[in-house]
């Protein structure tokens with residue numbers, strides 16, 4: 001998938017804070033980057049030693065709700081497990097119900113909170129929840 005295609009999906013999902021094709025190309029080519037993608041969505045993680053962070057996951061709005069997010073996350077987790085990664089972390093806005101439901105279903109648990117992490121133009125800032133999923137026993 002090209003950086004332009006990734007950027008188009010990202011912009012459709014995060015109109016208030018889109019990442020450019022250049023930013024996405026740079027992130028995807030960093031040491032430790034793991035990208036899982038289809039024509040309608042992608043998930044990008046970064047591995048550091050035996051931990052990984054999910055940098056973003058996005059499915060085109062018109063294609064959401066059909067299992068793509070779950071599949072991308074499962075495929076990503078399988079690749080990270082193959083790389084012997086022990087834990088996968090991510091941050092999610094407390095008010096992002098679809099993403100929180102996806103992560104809960106995928107076995108993530110809350111391990112932290114960053115207060116007021118996400119600014120909101122029309123309302124008070126929203127906390128980020130830090131979630132973790134164990135991929136293998138410590």
Ligand SMILES: CC(C)(COP(=O)(O)OP(=O)(O)OC[C@H]1O[C@@H](n2cnc3c(N)ncnc32)[C@H](O)[C@@H]1OP(=O)(O)O)[C@@H](O)C(=O)NCCC(=O)NCCS
Pocket residue numbers: 013014056057058059060063064065066067068069070071091092093096097098099101102103105
């Ligand atoms: C979060 C996101 C990636 C989910 O992708 P998706 O393809 O729509 O998700 P799936 O169809 O695979 O759904 C998997 C599970 O997620 C949850 N879920 C997905 N959409 C949901 C919604 N609108 N409301 C509540 N739960 C939802 C459900 O638990 C669902 O399981 P179920 O179908 O058995 O009920 C997608 O909504 C998205 O791109 N959102 C915008 C970007 C974003 O917020 N990314 C996460 C940033 S932390």
